[in-house]
Amino acid sequence: MTYQITAPQTLDATITLPASKSISNRALIIQALAGGRMMPANLSDCDDTEVVISALEHDPDTVDIKAAGTAMRFMTAYLSVTEGEHIITGTERMKHRPIGILVDALRNLGADISYMEQEGYPPLRICGRKLPGGRLDVPGNISSQYISALLMVGPSMQNGLELHLTGNIVSRPYIDLTLYLMKQYGADVDWTGVDTITVRPHLYSERAYTIENDWSASSYWYELMTLYEGRDARVTLNGLSDGSQQGDSIVKYIYSLLGIKTSFAQNKKTGSSAVKLSRRMGRVQRLDFDFINCPDLAQTVVVTCCALNIPFHFSGLGSLKIKETDRIEALKTELRKVGYVIRSENDSELFWDGDQCEPTFDPIDTYEDHRMAMAFAPLAVRFGNIRINDPEVVSKSYPHFWEDLRLAGFEITEEEED
Helix, strand or coil: CEEEEECCCCCEEEEECCECHHHHHHHHHHHHHCCCCCCCECCCCCHHHHHHHHHHHHCCCEEECCCCHHHHHHHHHHHHCCCEEEEEECCCCHHHCCCHHHHHHHHHCCCEEEECCCCCCCCEEEEECCCCCEEEEEECCCCHHHHHHHHHHHHHCCCCEEEEEECCCCCHHHHHHHHHHHHHCCCCEEECCCCEEEECCCCCCCCCCECCECHHHHHHHHHHHHHCCCCCCEEEEECCCCCCCCHHHHHHHHHHCCCEEEEEEECCCCCCEEEEEEECCCCCCCEEEECCCCHHHHHHHHHHHHHCCCCEEEECCHHHHHCCCCHHHHHHHHHHHCCECCEEECCCEEEECCCECCCCCCCECCCCCHHHHHHHCCHHHHHCEEEEECHHHHHHCCCCHHHHHHHCCCEEEEECCC
């Protein structure tokens, strides 16, 4: 299936963003470890969260997490400390996403995990049991999801967990988000050094918890706002609040450099909060930024800068190589279709100095990656329309993305394959 997206002349929309996938998945795992039956409120309805809910509710012998990388990491750790034998598997792409670092770490803490096919990759056979725990050294530059997975199961270990992060620590906001949620459920956990986190053996307590909405999802609306240059565009995003623990809330700073003002508002009747986006004068002529703490925003900002003709140098992108697809190569390939030639170095940096090529305007391929679809869709404003292949991939994190675009006045038509 291919969607053709045609942009309206102006933008004036009020949107309720999906609940945070990152917070939802963490809260579900922690609530399950607390032995709780009470579901967190305002859970994300995305694919990644649905597979976690299904696995926890039905406890199947074989847990199929499909394309959900977060679920693979979190459920691997959860099943390791939960009585019973399980197989955990996923899509073909998931079977090529490495998990050896997490498996090695869990084995060092006493877990019984074996590979069923290729060494270092899913599917896994896990025989869950009470783990002794103890001190563990892990590289700080690995995916924060590995670190979060270990931390969340730490309170259930007999000796707790002392996690020493070696080298450069990446995605620290995601680690801090995990610690924040663990504390909300009664865990005794904290940074006990600049590179050490200590989790003491202390069971979680079940509690009512409401998930906040997703700052990552807001980035596509920030992108849209920047592309409506010289037009009276306005967007209100319900459910976002100032002081969020989500690392991707830094999107409001990044887009302030690109000419977007963020204002916070409160609904006095409901008590809910919202963000109002508006244009302000001026933006940078060139953007240099390190995405080490917010890699999920990179695709959106790369596409935005190209569309605005703003040269850039972006670093801290190493984790993009092992996401749903190789996002660095995907960006390079798809941006050429709309006339932009970006280059990469060291598998962790992207550059654009304004180089362009003749655009083909072929449909944008999404590579089973939700963020490719949503980052490129706003280019309909720049070019009048854009075509996106396999648009249903947005269900991974923002299932009603296309419906929200329609609410904002975009025309979306479906082109069936021959």
